[in-house]
Amino acid sequence: MSGRLYVIGTGPGNPAQTTPEALAAVADATEFFGYGPYLDRLTLRAGQIRHASDNREELDRAKAALQRAATGANVCVVSGGDPGVFAMAAAVCEAIDHGPEEWCAIDLVVVPGITAMLAVAARIGAPLGHDFCAISLSDNLKPWPIIEIRLRAVAEAGFVIALYNPISKARPWQLGAAFEILRAILPADTPVIFGRAAGRPDERMAVARLADAEASQADMATCVIIGSAETRVIARKGRADLVYTPRFIREDAK
Amino acid sequence: MSGRLYVIGTGPGNPAQTTPEALAAVADATEFFGYGPYLDRLTLRAGQIRHASDNREELDRAKAALQRAATGANVCVVSGGDPGVFAMAAAVCEAIDHGPEEWCAIDLVVVPGITAMLAVAARIGAPLGHDFCAISLSDNLKPWPIIEIRLRAVAEAGFVIALYNPISKARPWQLGAAFEILRAILPADTPVIFGRAAGRPDERMAVARLADAEASQADMATCVIIGSAETRVIARKGRADLVYTPRFIREDAK
Known part of the structure; x- marks a missing residue:
């Protein structure tokens, strides 16, 4: 049973511009993948796991997140702004497109954000x-x-x-x-x-x-x-x- | 003393996609101008006044809102989606550009939203x-x-x-x-x-x-x-x- 993969946008960095939908995704996930400064914007509970990576490693980050979701974890990939605008949603789709068949079964939920x-x-x-x-x-x-x-x-x-x-x-x-x-x-x-x-x-x-x-x-x-x-x-x-x-x-x- | 004019976007219509910043603007304003179905998305207090108008009357609506703000009221102009994308923020700027000098003194606050x-x-x-x-x-x-x-x-x-x-x-x-x-x-x-x-x-x-x-x-x-x-x-x-x-x-x- 595969888990859910959220790909969220936090907006540009003002907490008042982060949507309730993005916060609900953060509450539901147990593992977080993203560029360190974007992960720093989140308030996480004890037990929620951060996987910070460099800004340039988008495809590797997407694959790592998909692998964890495929094992049943609820995972959240974090972008600044909107995840669909020059950000992680396309990298995740690329990884699914060229990845193992089982990644197609993951419940992918992209959550839009205020883009810059x-x-x-x-x-x-x-x-x-x-x-x-x-x-x-x-x-x-x-x-x-x-x-x-x-x-x-x-x-x-x-x-x-x-x-x-x-x-x-x-x-x-x-x-x-x-x-x-x-x-x-x-x-x-x-x-x-x-x-x-x-x-x-x-x-x-x-x-x-x-x-x-x-x-x-x-x-x-x-x-x-x-x-x-x-x-x-x-x-x-x-x-x-x-x-x-x-x-x-x-x-x-x- | 002129008031404040908010121009907000509610996002596409899912309340979970409306930002806290937009809700704070709604809480601070006493009069609301917009297309009826967009105003219907707001939860207003007793005493907060709705001015609903037809979708095509953007410039007249902008002028009416600026007139109220110029008298000192805190006013909110409501768009769906983002107010800056084919919506009310440009109409308000046009009205200021061609309107009386006093409209330049109004505290204009545009609040972005998730566009369609x-x-x-x-x-x-x-x-x-x-x-x-x-x-x-x-x-x-x-x-x-x-x-x-x-x-x-x-x-x-x-x-x-x-x-x-x-x-x-x-x-x-x-x-x-x-x-x-x-x-x-x-x-x-x-x-x-x-x-x-x-x-x-x-x-x-x-x-x-x-x-x-x-x-x-x-x-x-x-x-x-x-x-x-x-x-x-x-x-x-x-x-x-x-x-x-x-x-x-x-x-x-x-």
């Missing part, structure tokens, strides 16, 4: 108020030329762009290269939002013009949102600027 | 596991030719596509036209997910091949997710199929 771009957008207004896309800027898992093609395609077609995994020590130049590509397509005044650790004590939100945006304004905890040509900034006396993308496009737009 | 595509994706596996986009198929607020351009751009560039507002009585043909456009670009076997009312008692999830997908499988409560050429289906004996998009793209992909 939604939390960042909420803190600054409504930059995702119209058509938008999410792109991982990591070229660990896909060739850089595909990322370039995608950036051009969505910028030319008028999407707002949320960039996940914008920069890391091992990937220092990609975000700057992305800005260069976008500067050739979008107006210089296009707002760029650097949303770091939204909702956490170390939150830092900044808005730059695309012409002035610098990769050094982002770190690994940052989600970068680049507006479309329609995106607007509202200056407010005594309050932070609001950034939003109108719900409508005029008939005379491109 | 995340809830649907979680119920079926991890279809949004790689780069993806969200497009509103409503041509009430933008010209149809722009929607066609965007669909072609993202399908050709390999994005998974989440379609919001896929169909309604007033917009019966747009989803079928979108499928026709995508059939000319994507493989016949590309999975199409019809995710209706995810997490609610009347939930209905279905997966079709793009070649066979029919607009009649969707209604107003459906979020449609169309895979990329990379998206895979895992058949499981005795369990529903899983649909996921791998985290990686091989070097030899287009």
Whole structure:
């Protein structure tokens, strides 16, 4: 008799943004697999077991969790944000797809969470108020030329762009290269939002013009949102600027 | 002294997917503006006032809420899902942008929520596991030719596509036209997910091949997710199929 495998998202790190559904999954599981800092967000009982692993070992972590669930344990794989957005749910599905037949019998329950771009957008207004896309800027898992093609395609077609995994020590130049590509397509005044650790004590939100945006304004905890040509900034006396993308496009737009 | 204006998302309708942050906003507000069925999801105290309005009156609703907040009331504008995704946060920002100066002084707090595509994706596996986009198929607020351009751009560039507002009585043909456009670009076997009312008692999830997908499988409560050429289906004996998009793209992909 195989157990249940939860794949949960804790949201961006503010406990008030973790859903009751995710907390119920935590209460029901006895073993937890995840990147250490995400496991640190959980309050566990005595007897609940932590298996912390490095951020890069997603497929091995998924396999280890599936093996434990196959023996009958109720297991929880923990992502930050939403588990389905550049996170563990796809790694678990990949492991099932290429794993032993018995893993298909496991009761897999994916529990959604607030993903970073939604939390960042909420803190600054409504930059995702119209058509938008999410792109991982990591070229660990896909060739850089595909990322370039995608950036051009969505910028030319008028999407707002949320960039996940914008920069890391091992990937220092990609975000700057992305800005260069976008500067050739979008107006210089296009707002760029650097949303770091939204909702956490170390939150830092900044808005730059695309012409002035610098990769050094982002770190690994940052989600970068680049507006479309329609995106607007509202200056407010005594309050932070609001950034939003109108719900409508005029008939005379491109 | 102006009041506070919360713009909250309740999530897709399963109370276990509403965040504590959203519930705290509801507890703090005295007046509520929103589409009736979204207001019905709230448990209000005696003395908390409901202002229900039709789904199409977003800008008027935003203005009415801002007027009340400007007089000092703590007001809550209620969206389903996430308020920043094709919902009220952009309408409120538009109203502030074009409204009286005093509306800029209102303490605007946007509270994110689980948006439909995340809830649907979680119920079926991890279809949004790689780069993806969200497009509103409503041509009430933008010209149809722009929607066609965007669909072609993202399908050709390999994005998974989440379609919001896929169909309604007033917009019966747009989803079928979108499928026709995508059939000319994507493989016949590309999975199409019809995710209706995810997490609610009347939930209905279905997966079709793009070649066979029919607009009649969707209604107003459906979020449609169309895979990329990379998206895979895992058949499981005795369990529903899983649909996921791998985290990686091989070097030899287009």
